[in-house]
Amino acid sequence: MKVIVDEDKCVGAGQCVLAAAEVFDQREDDGVVVLLDAAPPDALHSSVEDAAARCPALAIEVLQRP
Amino acid sequence: MTDTRPTTTGPRPAATPQPTVRTCPFDPPEEYRTLREQAPVTPVTFPDGTNGWLVTRHEDVRAVLADPRFGANRRAARTGAPVPADTPLPPPAPGMFIFMDPPEHTRIRRLLTGQFTVRRMRQLIPAVERIVAGQLDAMASAGGPVDLVQDFALPIPSLVICELLGVPYADRADFQRNSSTVLRLDATHEEVQQAHLAMSRHIHELTVAKRVAPTDDILGGLVRDGRLTDEEVAGVGALLLLAGHETTANMIALGTMCLLGNPGQLAALRADPSLMDNAVEELLRYLTIIQFGLRRVALEDVELGGHRIEAGAPVLASLTSGNRDATQFSGDPDQLDVRRPYSSHLAFGHGIHQCIGQQLARVEMKAALSALIDRFPGLRLAVPAQEVPMRDDMLIYGVHELPVTW
Ligand code: SF4
Numbered sequence A: 001m002k003v004i005v006d007e008d009k010c011v012g013a014g015q016c017v018l019a020a021a022e023v024f025d026q027r028e029d030d031g032v033v034v035l036l037d038a039a040p041p042d043a044l045h046s047s048v049e050d051a052a053a054r055c056p057a058l059a060i061e062v063l064q065r066p
Numbered sequence B: 001m002t003d004t005r006p007t008t009t010g011p012r013p014a015a016t017p018q019p020t021v022r023t024c025p026f027d028p029p030e031e032y033r034t035l036r037e038q039a040p041v042t043p044v045t046f047p048d049g050t051n052g053w054l055v056t057r058h059e060d061v062r063a064v065l066a067d068p069r070f071g072a073n074r075r076a077a078r079t080g081a082p083v084p085a086d087t088p089l090p091p092p093a094p095g096m097f098i099f100m101d102p103p104e105h106t107r108i109r110r111l112l113t114g115q116f117t118v119r120r121m122r123q124l125i126p127a128v129e130r131i132v133a134g135q136l137d138a139m140a141s142a143g144g145p146v147d148l149v150q151d152f153a154l155p156i157p158s159l160v161i162c163e164l165l166g167v168p169y170a171d172r173a174d175f176q177r178n179s180s181t182v183l184r185l186d187a188t189h190e191e192v193q194q195a196h197l198a199m200s201r202h203i204h205e206l207t208v209a210k211r212v213a214p215t216d217d218i219l220g221g222l223v224r225d226g227r228l229t230d231e232e233v234a235g236v237g238a239l240l241l242l243a244g245h246e247t248t249a250n251m252i253a254l255g256t257m258c259l260l261g262n263p264g265q266l267a268a269l270r271a272d273p274s275l276m277d278n279a280v281e282e283l284l285r286y287l288t289i290i291q292f293g294l295r296r297v298a299l300e301d302v303e304l305g306g307h308r309i310e311a312g313a314p315v316l317a318s319l320t321s322g323n324r325d326a327t328q329f330s331g332d333p334d335q336l337d338v339r340r341p342y343s344s345h346l347a348f349g350h351g352i353h354q355c356i357g358q359q360l361a362r363v364e365m366k367a368a369l370s371a372l373i374d375r376f377p378g379l380r381l382a383v384p385a386q387e388v389p390m391r392d393d394m395l396i397y398g399v400h401e402l403p404v405t406w
Helices: A015-019 A042-054 B031-038 B058-066 B104-116 B118-123 B125-142 B148-153 B155-165 B169-183 B189-212 B218-225 B230-261 B263-271 B273-287 B358-375
Strands: A002-005 A024-026 A033-035 A060-063 B041-045 B051-055 B294-298 B302-304 B307-309 B314-317 B403-405
Touching: A002 A033, A015 A024, A015 A042, A015 B118, A024 B118, A042 A060, B051 B058, B058 B294, B058 B302, B058 B314, B104 B118, B104 B218, B104 B230, B118 B125, B118 B358, B125 B148, B125 B155, B125 B358, B148 B155, B148 B230, B148 B358, B155 B169, B155 B218, B155 B230, B155 B358, B169 B189, B169 B230, B189 B218, B189 B230, B218 B230, B230 B263, B230 B273, B230 B358, B263 B273, B263 B358, B273 B358
Parallel strands: B051 B314
Antiparallel strands: A002 A060, A024 A033, B041 B051, B294 B314, B302 B307
């Protein structure tokens, strides 16, 4: 799994942090998403997918590698 | 190019009135179920007489709210206070970014999001818990019955948001009156404008004072930052003050009433306090206090659910209906179930305007509800449930009063 975030789209709602704190954080000054792990381990895949689904700004893209 | 699909070129179905009447205090109007099944995107006449579209399925509501072809401008967003259709509306007041589209919306929201991150809000937990404990002590020493709204549900978010923004709590009577006018469905357009103006004027005075004597709070920070005008800071402040008050206060009070009305769920929560995070999400979904949904306006012709929504048409995305959509939520979405697995709900909206204060709301609801049920094991309504005055007449649903005892 490969995770891509779009900082320009992010509206700082923090849904991604709630869903997968191991993979997403928010920048101190403006709350914009920070990607902690662009290739998270299998065990986190479902919470990362949940984060992408919850993100209100469609700022998280998840690519599944074959 | 001409669209030849019969659904879009055929006659527009007749508009039905927007559903507004509830049969159960915790359930949205029943018409929504039929609409979701039979006409999920449907022409509707709003209570103010204007015509537009109503969107009722979870998936479509999310699609509309995430779609930049639908704008959040003022005319679309207006609800309640009737404005004759030909009244020219001024552009959104400075700082009212809830009624703005990008790039203006982004410019202002970005200045605030850093103040409301998950981490910052978690740092507030001890302070919020102290405020909650203080209110509970006061209730316990006064003895029941008390009005849970005035003595508990409203002071908690009010104290917290005043502290965060840097607004004196002593001024609350004024802004609580004004914010309630803004949310009253029967207030005239003029009354709403006046109340908005009074709130902005009040914050504007504070802003000017903070320029002279800097303070370490959100408004003080915006003033120091210098990227917003004083008028914009005042508008942002009024908006956050309004939004920080009524929403969480009603979730706490209505959430309490709902748990008291579902004793099995309350018992489960008491037996396993670790369910509280999930219960908060479930109460947000189940009660969806933004009861009439969010209004948008089509900025161009948009195809939605087989219909052509013409540029300029207002579209109401129903959060309450989307949050009861059985295709999105497991089990029976019309039952409160604190153990229901989390699935994206719409209580905070969706898209770029999704509630900026949602993490704060979660912290406050969790602290308030946990401590309340823990402190008063015998908590119960002090009047029959049918006598609790419900906020059918307000943009934000909830209870006007909640007499309880223990
Ligand atoms: S959920 Fe989306 S909008 Fe919110 S902080 Fe994460 S990436 Fe940004």
